Amino acid sequence: MTERPLITDAPNTWCPGCGNFALEYAFRDVFQELQKEGISLEKFVLVTGIGCHAKIADYLDVNSFYAIHGRAIPVATGIKIARPDLHVICCVGDGDAYAEGLDHLIFGAKRNIDITVVVHNNRVYGLTTGQYTPTSPLGFKGRSTPAGTLEYPLNPLELMLTSGATYIGRGYTKNLKLLRPLLKDAILHKGFSFLDVLQICATYYDVHSMYDSLVYEVKEQPGESYEEVIKRLREWDYNNKAPIGLGTYYRKEAPTFNDRITVMKVSDREREEIIRRVLEEHL
Amino acid sequence: MTERPLITDAPNTWCPGCGNFALEYAFRDVFQELQKEGISLEKFVLVTGIGCHAKIADYLDVNSFYAIHGRAIPVATGIKIARPDLHVICCVGDGDAYAEGLDHLIFGAKRNIDITVVVHNNRVYGLTTGQYTPTSPLGFKGRSTPAGTLEYPLNPLELMLTSGATYIGRGYTKNLKLLRPLLKDAILHKGFSFLDVLQICATYYDVHSMYDSLVYEVKEQPGESYEEVIKRLREWDYNNKAPIGLGTYYRKEAPTFNDRITVMKVSDREREEIIRRVLEEHL
Amino acid sequence: MNDFSVLIGGKAGEGLNKAGQILAHLMGRLGYRVYMYYDYPSLIRGGHNFSVIRGSEQKIAGHRAGMDIVLALNQDTVDFHRDKILPGGLLIYDAYYAKGEGMAIPLKQIIEQNKAPSITANSGIIGAFCKAVGIEWGILEEVLHRDIPPKVLEINLAVARGGFDAAQEHQKLHDLGRSALPFITGNEAIGLGLIQGGLTTWVAYPMTPSSSLLHFLAEMSDKVGLKVIHPENEIAVMNMALGFAAAGERVGVGTSGGGFCLMSEGLSLAGMSETPIVIMMGQRTGPSTGLPTYTGQTEYHFLRHAGQGEFSRFIVAPGDANEAFYWSTVALNLAWKFQIPAFILTDKTLSEGGYSFTIDEIRKVPVEDSPRWDGTLPYRRYAFTESGVSPLTEYGREKAVVKVNGYYHDPRGITTEDPGIVAPMQEKLLRKLQGLDQELVSYDTVNQSGSSGAVVALVCWGSNKGVCQEVAEHLGLRMVQPVVLWPFPVDSLRRALEGTSRVILVENNATGQLAAMMRQYGFAVHEQIHKYDGRPFTVEELENRVKGVLP
Amino acid sequence: MNDFSVLIGGKAGEGLNKAGQILAHLMGRLGYRVYMYYDYPSLIRGGHNFSVIRGSEQKIAGHRAGMDIVLALNQDTVDFHRDKILPGGLLIYDAYYAKGEGMAIPLKQIIEQNKAPSITANSGIIGAFCKAVGIEWGILEEVLHRDIPPKVLEINLAVARGGFDAAQEHQKLHDLGRSALPFITGNEAIGLGLIQGGLTTWVAYPMTPSSSLLHFLAEMSDKVGLKVIHPENEIAVMNMALGFAAAGERVGVGTSGGGFCLMSEGLSLAGMSETPIVIMMGQRTGPSTGLPTYTGQTEYHFLRHAGQGEFSRFIVAPGDANEAFYWSTVALNLAWKFQIPAFILTDKTLSEGGYSFTIDEIRKVPVEDSPRWDGTLPYRRYAFTESGVSPLTEYGREKAVVKVNGYYHDPRGITTEDPGIVAPMQEKLLRKLQGLDQELVSYDTVNQSGSSGAVVALVCWGSNKGVCQEVAEHLGLRMVQPVVLWPFPVDSLRRALEGTSRVILVENNATGQLAAMMRQYGFAVHEQIHKYDGRPFTVEELENRVKGVLP
Numbered sequence A, B: 001m002t003e004r005p006l007i008t009d010a011p012n013t014w015c016p017g018c019g020n021f022a023l024e025y026a027f028r029d030v031f032q033e034l035q036k037e038g039i040s041l042e043k044f045v046l047v048t049g050i051g052c053h054a055k056i057a058d059y060l061d062v063n064s065f066y067a068i069h070g071r072a073i074p075v076a077t078g079i080k081i082a083r084p085d086l087h088v089i090c091c092v093g094d095g096d097a098y099a100e101g102l103d104h105l106i107f108g109a110k111r112n113i114d115i116t117v118v119v120h121n122n123r124v125y126g127l128t129t130g131q132y133t134p135t136s137p138l139g140f141k142g143r144s145t146p147a148g149t150l151e152y153p154l155n156p157l158e159l160m161l162t163s164g165a166t167y168i169g170r171g172y173t174k175n176l177k178l179l180r181p182l183l184k185d186a187i188l189h190k191g192f193s194f195l196d197v198l199q200i201c202a203t204y205y206d207v208h209s210m211y212d213s214l215v216y217e218v219k220e221q222p223g224e225s226y227e228e229v230i231k232r233l234r235e236w237d238y239n240n241k242a243p244i245g246l247g248t249y250y251r252k253e254a255p256t257f258n259d260r261i262t263v264m265k266v267s268d269r270e271r272e273e274i275i276r277r278v279l280e281e282h283l
Numbered sequence C, D: 001m002n003d004f005s006v007l008i009g010g011k012a013g014e015g016l017n018k019a020g021q022i023l024a025h026l027m028g029r030l031g032y033r034v035y036m037y038y039d040y041p042s043l044i045r046g047g048h049n050f051s052v053i054r055g056s057e058q059k060i061a062g063h064r065a066g067m068d069i070v071l072a073l074n075q076d077t078v079d080f081h082r083d084k085i086l087p088g089g090l091l092i093y094d095a096y097y098a099k100g101e102g103m104a105i106p107l108k109q110i111i112e113q114n115k116a117p118s119i120t121a122n123s124g125i126i127g128a129f130c131k132a133v134g135i136e137w138g139i140l141e142e143v144l145h146r147d148i149p150p151k152v153l154e155i156n157l158a159v160a161r162g163g164f165d166a167a168q169e170h171q172k173l174h175d176l177g178r179s180a181l182p183f184i185t186g187n188e189a190i191g192l193g194l195i196q197g198g199l200t201t202w203v204a205y206p207m208t209p210s211s212s213l214l215h216f217l218a219e220m221s222d223k224v225g226l227k228v229i230h231p232e233n234e235i236a237v238m239n240m241a242l243g244f245a246a247a248g249e250r251v252g253v254g255t256s257g258g259g260f261c262l263m264s265e266g267l268s269l270a271g272m273s274e275t276p277i278v279i280m281m282g283q284r285t286g287p288s289t290g291l292p293t294y295t296g297q298t299e300y301h302f303l304r305h306a307g308q309g310e311f312s313r314f315i316v317a318p319g320d321a322n323e324a325f326y327w328s329t330v331a332l333n334l335a336w337k338f339q340i341p342a343f344i345l346t347d348k349t350l351s352e353g354g355y356s357f358t359i360d361e362i363r364k365v366p367v368e369d370s371p372r373w374d375g376t377l378p379y380r381r382y383a384f385t386e387s388g389v390s391p392l393t394e395y396g397r398e399k400a401v402v403k404v405n406g407y408y409h410d411p412r413g414i415t416t417e418d419p420g421i422v423a424p425m426q427e428k429l430l431r432k433l434q435g436l437d438q439e440l441v442s443y444d445t446v447n448q449s450g451s452s453g454a455v456v457a458l459v460c461w462g463s464n465k466g467v468c469q470e471v472a473e474h475l476g477l478r479m480v481q482p483v484v485l486w487p488f489p490v491d492s493l494r495r496a497l498e499g500t501s502r503v504i505l506v507e508n509n510a511t512g513q514l515a516a517m518m519r520q521y522g523f524a525v526h527e528q529i530h531k532y533d534g535r536p537f538t539v540e541e542l543e544n545r546v547k548g549v550l551p
């Protein structure tokens, strides 16, 4: 078994107090734990969008694809279809996954492709210096909306349930103790796993005291109906003050996209044979 | 009041038996009715994507923007923000609105922009000759999936509710009597109105006998809770056989995007004055 | 020389593409080399569709304006095409749905007698055609056996026989006594060439004229172990394909202009991250949705420059099915060998046109790949090398940490903003073009035909190859066709144009895209012939246009 | 000549951009014309940021490598920049966080004494700077009053005073005795130019270096009645903007390369549907995410050819703030007058650089619009005209049925596939370029400076104007800068280059994009100087590079 520190020597450029650190360390710990449980480190692939969150691709010493803004999920999908043996994890931002590339998030869930999507949801565009995102509250004063936004936020958990995600949870970067098992759980879930992680942006949207006063741990309710799950998911609408549940909200066993694919290997010789045969059909 | 036939002389190229005819005539009738009720015809703007459905932009003799595949909704949004006095209606396809441009549909709903989106949902790509769409049933054998699709369909009604649409209904091209009042209702609703219209594709997906045996008219239930609405919306999942409700499922009064904007007009002289002032601030 | 053209026309939904193929197969049986042009508007039923099938002793890749036979299933066909009938030619038409001068066939009656569906009118008029040109019933029977699905074979045979019996012999189509060649479309040739090159995955979103390639590969997927994925849109297509490539698949994507726009951001990511990818780009008449089912040659420069930043790419524009097959294999090889995007640039004419295909004339190309990682640790995805190409490995290899990155990065793939790494990394990206250029020395990047000593040259690219070649032969001109469009084959083109004093460019666009590129490299362009109404040139039309600019 | 440069450096989050502005304002007060370069990596806190502020008697638009004063808030600044200090220059540094040779200021103590936040270190070191160069306290006080928000003014004044008192006079910065000019960034100049041109709507998604224009216009929106919309992504941006334009708004969008890729399909729709639109395209170092906060000039050809099909467009690349203002107004006018997309092509250097701005030197441009519909029925959105421009009206006008269409269409805007309409419609789209070319005769599309009789010309575009102009002056060369990049100003460029025998191109890219375009139009290019590490040229660096290629 490799003994790797798992953190690269790339200089870390997150702001002091940034919630991304918690995610970085949680991932490191979970990778180490999973390695002990027999998953070799080469089997992890981290796919990221662009934003502060995405720098994690440089910081964690595992396979990575540092892709483009909003497009981590299709990249991850390609990797997973090609190589079902890999654990493909997307670290994406809320601007990334809920604005620029929202459709891919929904289609990932719809396909139940067996990847894990972790949204570093700081409810702001961090790297581009503080504009609103689809989960910013109504009236958010960002640099593109100095007079306040004109839209209500989306509730990503509800959206994911509707879209077919088979694992849905919410984490919080100030609750590392919960974050680790959540990440591990999501990674090990077979099917499309979705985690919305409330991540503190120390510079542009530091609402940790608000979160601290509202969060509580949810307990999984295995026998629940779909409507009951929705009700729970809607307890907090990302806008008004309400109790904010952390933990696993939903989990379902279902065939994944890969489960439905069967492909055989064909040699170069066989290919030529097939081409000849096709051409004969076209005489 | 103008007396216009409302159907252009453009040669109609839909297949015999195509459900788009029903939509064309329903629109014509509704425009005529609304004109009688005092909305002048110039106030309607039809924005379309690309596909068989989109040809309606050529056939109806009203203002139109025949846009590109998947992008009718942003075009319509721009028109509506610029000109709140216009009634902006998007005729889009299921490939168009649920695949290529799904994000725009969700953001239209999220903004509660006061436009009407009518999806000609034939559950197939018509114009590109019969591939599956996001509402085709699992296992659909289209030209890109000869062995059958590997994904469950989306339920667009549920997705729209989650996203913030304030009017949600379902129509059927073989029920013209219901289609007309539905269209009218959706157009007159203030806020984002969404109609999924089950449209027969005579050539690539003619399931009218299935629909005929399953459809029934839903009655609006004004006092319903959100979870109850969802339950009703989920009665049919676009995959399995189940009763298919037609009519209005949801309606809510809420401020629209335009309601939240206030813009004043500024003359060219005033502009120059402001520029001078800004420059003085930069000394 | 034997050169024979037949046009069959009717409404969309009447199977005119299929009918054209049957006619092509019939001519093939008589030893003809065949080309087929299929013209259809963007609609599913109705309108006016037609196929022109031309057979010749020589291999051809273009159609003529004049027709020996016109087969009219409706009045539109008579009205639109009667003027094209050559002296001594013949109109064969449906006696019920059309009026005209020629041979009327009571198809409606025949169909009714046989209680056949109306779509069999096709077979009926093809029966009449066979009789008229002296093709034996037995040959038609055999072709229909191959081309018509068993379920409906009997009924089609019956109607074809009815048509055959109702017609009279008009002009004997000479039997060349050679065996038939496979008849395939440009897109089928691309698909087969890719399969030959070891393609394992195809990702595409439907868009004319690339859809038929998606359909063909989807049909083939079971047979050749191909994964064929049709995702939510072209953005997903491109990025998913890059994921496949990074995971070790040999992958390609197909699209047309509008879809390609959406891929261009991912293209730039491919460039920066050095992820190989093959892109089939089928041109049609633009701008925007333009004429979705017609042709054009307007995306050469767009492909050349698409995506922000500067990086190496390869563009090839095959001129017929043989070239399409061969260069598709090569494009896959070059994409992987150099870890760059490789474009197969086609247009509707090539992609959906039908060609006699001669696989035995095609030079065999073995599957080539990137240099592979030798296991030295740490793995450096972007190791600096003389060639600019770094040894490749895919995710999951023991001990390798594979970091793919769209930012500027150090050799390990970790983001850097250090100007001392950025500049050599940019050079690495562009240095591959030199290797590519050298590699291409051993390929025929510029085709030449016609009169090799002629001082007037017709220069064209892509699907105009066929018509230009013929016109050059008729008029004693030189024909020069760059097949590789990037890196621009300056030396080969210079050699091909040596001794010319007048260079005439022929393009299906309005501005002259190859002309602009040639000028950039110091080549003189004296005349430009453009066509931009969505229709390809016929031989006659081009010949007249060329005569108009000859001194 | 008075020419003075100061560099202030520290970590991101320490307000070094703001500090640079204050320094610029201070020099402005002494009558200097100022240019500021701001260098920062893509991160929010930490790392190394610095601003170079240069004042000169003449207007300048570039920075020098050598510094008269370096203000170091940390050790990195000392380490990275100490070599740049000119003979007689001075290092002023924070006594606690840095070590060096020069003037140590006990900023930490001053801050602690005043119980000030650490970000005020900025003001402290600026105080020291003022004392060192003999700027009176009163002037600094006045500038801080304007530049620092009232809430934190007192505390900053106190720290500044502490710094001022702790420093010694070193070298007197000559007071030129002229009044100050406004100091604005390139993006602010564009924003103001667009407002001057009657902009009513701005739609954008954040992307460096266009974000600051979005922010500026968002701040201005209340004052000038501007709608500023930030939608879900760039695809929405472009298509939404086309909706605005069709509804009668004067609208623009802003982005950088990756976002522009996503707009290119909508761009082609603008072309086909003849919907006017202004696009501000801020270049940064590519490919892909590249170096998001650094500069480049790699999208000229991409803009020229983006989008499928062929249609008219306008591209202007201003070289400084004055040009940015003027040409932004003009771009809006031309977009509307010709119903085409008009690009304002900038780069990070121009967009985020600071310039002394002289509005009074800018030729006044009245707002121009399309010819308007005269009410004749039926309204024909795409009426054929000699100019190719059809009279415009927007949705909602009584009796007008306005049909906008991205397919080929007849004059009413109804889809057609008729080759007899398609060809003239394509010609209509391209004919506008001729009108545009004629229109541009009355504009200075190519700038010339330096020694007008010189036989050696430095040719550049965009933000390289400033450095090239200076180098040309130093070396007695001619400086030629095409501002309009499309339609390519062939005649003006020819005139500007008349009499030259050696043409040296200077570009912030690796392949030479202007060079390629010039070659295409038959211009000789003898030497090419490239820089592609994301950093702009300094005057000295360019001068050396030019000397290296001079005979």
Ligand SMILES: Cc1ncc(C[n+]2csc(CCOP(=O)(O)OP(=O)(O)O)c2C)c(N)n1
Pocket (backbone or CB within 6 Å): A049, A050, A051, A052, A053, A054, A068, A069, A092, A093, A094, A095, A096, A097, A120, A122, A124, A125, A126, A127, A128, A133, D205, D206, D207, D208, D234, D258, D259, D262, D289
């Ligand atoms: C196509 C495209 N548009 C815009 C950008 C600029 N951009 C970089 S990161 C980012 C937003 C980041 O926000 P989020 O995803 O929430 O990440 P965070 O920085 O908050 O972690 C944007 C808009 C880009 N890189 N690409």
Ligand SMILES: Cc1ncc(C[n+]2csc(CCOP(=O)(O)OP(=O)(O)O)c2C)c(N)n1
Pocket (backbone or CB within 6 Å): B049, B050, B051, B052, B053, B054, B069, B092, B093, B094, B095, B096, B097, B120, B122, B124, B125, B126, B127, B128, B133, C205, C206, C207, C208, C234, C258, C259, C262, C289
């Ligand atoms: C960007 C882009 N991709 C692909 C296409 C090709 N295309 C035209 S219509 C269409 C699908 C139409 O399906 P749908 O929206 O369901 O409309 P329908 O024809 O069924 O009415 C596609 C993929 C296109 N025009 N643009």
Ligand code: SF4
Pocket (backbone or CB within 6 Å): A013, A014, A015, A017, A018, A019, A020, A052, A053, A122, A126, A127, A200, A201, A202, A203, A204, D044, D045
């Ligand atoms: S800006 Fe916010 S999200 Fe980005 S590094 Fe700083 S604290 Fe973290």
Ligand code: SF4
Pocket (backbone or CB within 6 Å): B013, B014, B015, B017, B018, B019, B020, B052, B053, B122, B126, B127, B200, B201, B202, B203, B204, C044, C045
């Ligand atoms: S293909 Fe289907 S949707 Fe299209 S016109 Fe024909 S029946 Fe209608």
Ligand SMILES: [Mg+2]
Pocket (backbone or CB within 6 Å): A051, A093, A094, A095, A120, A121, A122, A123, A124, A125, A126, A133
């Ligand atoms: Mg964020």
Ligand SMILES: [Mg+2]
Pocket (backbone or CB within 6 Å): B051, B093, B094, B095, B120, B121, B122, B123, B124, B125, B126, B133
């Ligand atoms: Mg459809």
